[in-house]
Amino acid sequence: MMVRPLHSLVAVLGSLIGATTALAADFQVSTALLDNGLFVAVVEDHRAPIVTQMLYYRAGSADELPNQRGIAHYLEHMMFQGTSTTPGPEFRGVIARFGGRENATTSQDTTTYFQTVGKEALELVIRLEADRMHNLTISERAFNSEKEVIKEERRGRYENEPGGAFAEQYTAAQYLVHPYGNPIIGHMHEIEALTVQDALDWYKKWYVPNNATLVIAGDTTMDEVLPLAKKYYGAIPRGAEPVRFRPKEPPQLAERRVIMYDSRVRTPSLSRSYLAPSQTARDGTAEALTILASALSGSTGRFYQKLVVEQGVASGAGAGYGGAALNDTTFGVSVSPRRGVDIAVAERALDAEIDRLLRDGITAEEVELAKSGIVDGLIFARDNVMGLARRVGNGLSIGMTVEEVTSLSDRMKAVTVARVNEAAKRVFDKRRSVTGMLLPPLAAPTPPAAVTPAAAVTP
Amino acid sequence: MIRVLFVALVALAGVALAPRDGAAMDIQRMTTPIGIDLWYVREPSLPIIAANIVFTEAGAATVPADKLGIGYFVQVLLDEGAGDLTSLQFQRKLDELSLDMNFDVGTDTFGATLRVLTERREEGFTLLGLALSKPRFDEEPVQRMRAALNADLTNRMDDPDDIINRAFVQRMFPTHGYGRSARGTPEILETLTRADLVDFVQTRFTRDRLVVGAVGDVPIEEMARLIDLAVGGLPATGPKLTIPEVTPVIADEVQVIRRDMPQSTVLIGSYGIKREDPDYYAAAVLNATLGGTSFMSRLWDELREQRGLVYSVSTSNAVLEHTAYFVGYAATNNERVAESIDLMRAGIERVLREGITQAELDSARTYLLGSFALSLDTNARIARTLVSMQVSKLGPEYMDQRAALYGAVTLDDIKRVARRMFLGDANAQGPAKLSTIVIGDPARVGKGG
Structure with a gap:
């Protein structure tokens, strides 16, 4: 994170194509483009001698074909299993051994690999990450063993968790054909059917430098990063x-x-999602919806104040919007009825609040409060350079520009009350919604299971 | 600037990377005008102040059995009205000023954190002071939060992760506060009164219990003034709430909590090494090697990489103020629970019999030194570290001593600590004493830990 201004430094370097230095309001990012198409961004923070590398591939679960669902996430696991130059155990141990943190994550739109290390290890992590961009090897044995790991991951998240199982059904109901309805990890039978060849095909298609964004954040500069x-x-x-x-x-x-x-x-809950444009629509709706979600949620937000504090029909209520997606996304609202209140009563109260919003509109005071919260939040965000790196990587991976990613304050400040009301009218159309309820069983709950010593269990 | 100094050698030709030998932070200390010992790191590059204020001997373990959960009830009510401000007025202030104010009741401590833009520091620390010294506990928020907590607790009572965690500590500490559920039960919650809330605050939020750390861009004298603004209204002293020292009870058998679900969770308990114990550093090395680190620990390799049994397996030497215990965790499908427990047990037995290798000792040492240095990456985390060092009775010089403390650990130390951790005594012999709990529907779980 930059407090002092970043000097422009990359434009003249020889083998670059279109190198630029962005100068933007919220924080500074230097950028470069390698000949092979890899986009490089550096976010500086010199408070401590620490660097984070994040490599984003523009490939996620929503890019999978119907016969390879789960492969984006599966390949992410296989990326820790070694390359033709560095065997798996060596690869996995090297960063942890000196205290570095590393992991990876697969989303609907991206797959991301990241490491945080002392700055003296920057070259090491760059070398290792570049190595597995093109030298990955996948053995049948490692692939099959990892399949069991992934199935355990799935069991832990979905089969074992009613909330997870519900979320999978609920999300699927929002999309008739778009793959955002599929679980990122894949269904159990889909994971089961995946092969080494599926993984290699995926790797060859998507894991190329011209489909990736490299973000380096921390105690370094583009001068240091670019040669590496x-x-x-x-x-x-x-x-x-x-x-x-x-x-x-x-x-x-x-x-x-x-x-x-x-x-x-044990306690019922209601969630509702409405189809909504994402940031990539670039028509101002995403900014307006971000402010709307802020005004409706939180303990001073409309939903909580009306449903929980004033009416007492709910124990919790909120709203949320995930605008950082390549394609149309969702605006969500939720309510948990207070004990003894029928869930239908809570839903009617929520509907009444939405109707009131559409009828009377949001107030200027609400919009201003939400704006200042978001703008101040960007100052706090500078305390976490990895968070800034994530903003840059995610934004660029869905096609936003550096200027768009770093000008959130200005874009938020420009949102008008009329724009928020317009966005609310556009999104809050019940015909474009999914309402989900996760409920206790209809019958009386089963008594608590007995605690038994294992000696009583048939061996 | 936060100066974190590393002495490091990098050999990039191979994948070998030499250790960070140490990390040092520029910690300033000052006694505030009202007598609070403040630890401070000045970070001029951000217009933010992050403070962490912790009361020791004020956590859930200090609460009698019939008031369980009172600390958590207080936690959720402190920002629901204080001084002249009603709940809504207080919440509005937090929003308008973009104050990030949080409270957290732990097992041993009650903590508050405040993150504020420097230009709003006066209002921020004044409001924190109101919340700590003049919480209102008005009828409306008390009833509203009681309903919210009731729903939360009702869910937790039947949540498998919650059930096994409660069963685990209850079995390890059957007659001690550490064995009780910190959040209480829906039944107890209904009996807690406003007088209980007031009593908790008055007896625990006292200046003699305070430990304070902060990071900001103002001079330390200004930081000291702000701390006094937040805690100056608190009573100087409170009643002594002594928690007895305790050693975990190791049942040395497998307990199964039957639940109809496809994946079981396994917890394995044994003895731990306390923070002030000279063997703490050896215990940290042993734990890192056995299961404390992803990607490089023995159990991670055995269970996840070699056999694909688990998504995650981990161990820790859990340290509390008046005890410590070992806990191992794994989650696997019901069919393979027995195999997983056997492998975890075998891994523990191997450490007990053979210790670890010099290469493992070196790796664990560099991991522990490096990961600590890397954790000091945000102002908020540094503020928390300043507090945890004081709670652990470490001086600022600890930053310079870490490398030597870990460097002094020998392979013999590891073997001795393994006996202390898995037999309960440095001179004992025999198989490891392990208290194992499984929740799920595991097949073929054998007798014995």
Whole structure:
């Protein structure tokens, strides 16, 4: 994170194409583009001699074909299993051994690998990450063993968790054809069916420098990063340009309801999602919806104040919007009825608040408060350079520009009350919604299971 | 500037990387005008102040059995009205000023954190002071938060992770406060009164219990003034709430809590090494090697990499103010629970019999030194570290001594600590004493830990 201004430094470096230095309001990012198409961004923070590398591939679960669902996440696991130059155990141990942190994450739109290390290890992590961009090896044995790991991950998140199982059903109901409805990890039978060849095909198609964004954050500069990026990533040839195919979701004409009863659930809850444009729509709706979500949620927000404090029909209520997506996303609202209150009563109260919002509009005071909270939040965000790196990597990976990513304050300040009301009218259309309820079983709950010593269990 | 100094050698030709030998932070100390010992790191590059204020001997373990959960009830009510401000007025102030104010009741301590833009420091620390010294506990927020907590606790009562954690500590500490559920039960919650809330605050939020750390861009004298603004209204002293020292009870058998779900969770308990114990550093090395680190520990390799049994397996030497215990965790499908427990047990037995290798000792040492240095990456985390060092009775010089403390650990130390951790005595012999709990529907779980 930059407090003093960042000097412009990359524009003249020889082998670059279109190197630029962005000068923007919220925080500073230097950028460069390698010959092979790898985009490089550096976010400086010199408070401590620590650096974070994040490598983003523009490939996520929503890019999978129907016969390879789960492969984006599966390949992310296999990326820790070693390369033709560095065997798996060596690869996995090297960063942890000196205290570094590393992990990876797969989303619907991206797959990301990241490490945080002391700055003296920057070259090491760049070398290792570049190595597995093109030298990955996948053995049948490691692939099959990892399959069991992934199945355990899935069991832990979905089969074992009523909330997870419900979320999977609920999300699926929002999309008729768009793959955002699929679970990132894949269904159990889909994971089961994946092969080494599926993984290799995925790797070859998407893991090319021209489909990646490298973000380095921390105690370094583009002057230090660029030679290393060129030395290691620059040696990898450009690949065929992978093309993302995203089916377009047809208009939703009928509201959908998903109701799940589970014996493990004790208190009912209601969630509702509305299809909504993402940041990539670039029509100002995403900014307006970000402010709307802020005004509706939190303990001073409308929903909590009306449903929980004033009416007492709920124990919790909120709203949320995830605008950082490549395609149309969702605006969500939720309510948990207070004990003894029927969930239908809580839902009617929520609907009444939405109707009131559409009828009377949001107030200027609410919009101003939400704006200042978001703008101040960007100052606090500078305390976490990895968070800034994530903003840059995620934004660039869905096609935003550096200027867009770093000008959030200005874009938020420009949102008007009329714009928020317009966005609310556009989104809050019940025909374009899914209402989900996760409920305790209809029958009386089973008595608590007895605690038994294992000696009583048949061996 | 936060100066974190590393002495490091890097050999980039191979993948070998030499250790960070140490980390040092520029810690300033000052006694505030009203007598609070302040630890401070000045960080001029951000217009933010992050403070962490902790009361020792004020956590859930200080609460009698019939008032369980009172600390958590207080935690959620402190920002629901204080001084002249009603709940809504207080919450509005937090929003308008973009104050990030949080409270957290732990097992041993009650903590407050405040993150504030420097230009709003006066209002921020004044409000924190109101919350700590003049909480209102008005009828409306008390009833509202009681309802919210009731829903939360009702869910927790039947949540498998919660059930096994409660069963685990209850079994390890059957007659001690550490064995009780910190958040209480829905039944107890209904009996807690406003007088209980007031009593908790008056007896625990006292200046003699305070430990304070902060990071900011103002001079330390100004920081000291702000701390006094937040805690000056508190009573100087409070009643002594002594918690007895305790050693965990190791049942040395497998307990199964039957639940109809496909994946079981396993917890394995044994003895731990307390923070002030000279063997603490050896215990940290042993734990890192056995299961304390992803990607490089023995159990991670055995269970996840070699056999694909688990998504995650981990161990820790859990340290509390008046005890310590070992806990190992794994989650696996019901069919493979027995195999997983056997492998965890075998890993523990191997450490007990053979200790670890010099290469493992070296790796664990560099991991522990480096990961600590890397954790000091945000102002908020540094403020918390300043507090935890004081709670652990470490001086600022600890930053310079860490490398030597870990460097002094020998392979023989590891073997001795293994006996202390898994037999309960440095001179004992025999198989490891392990208290194992499983929740799920495991097949073929054998007898014995």
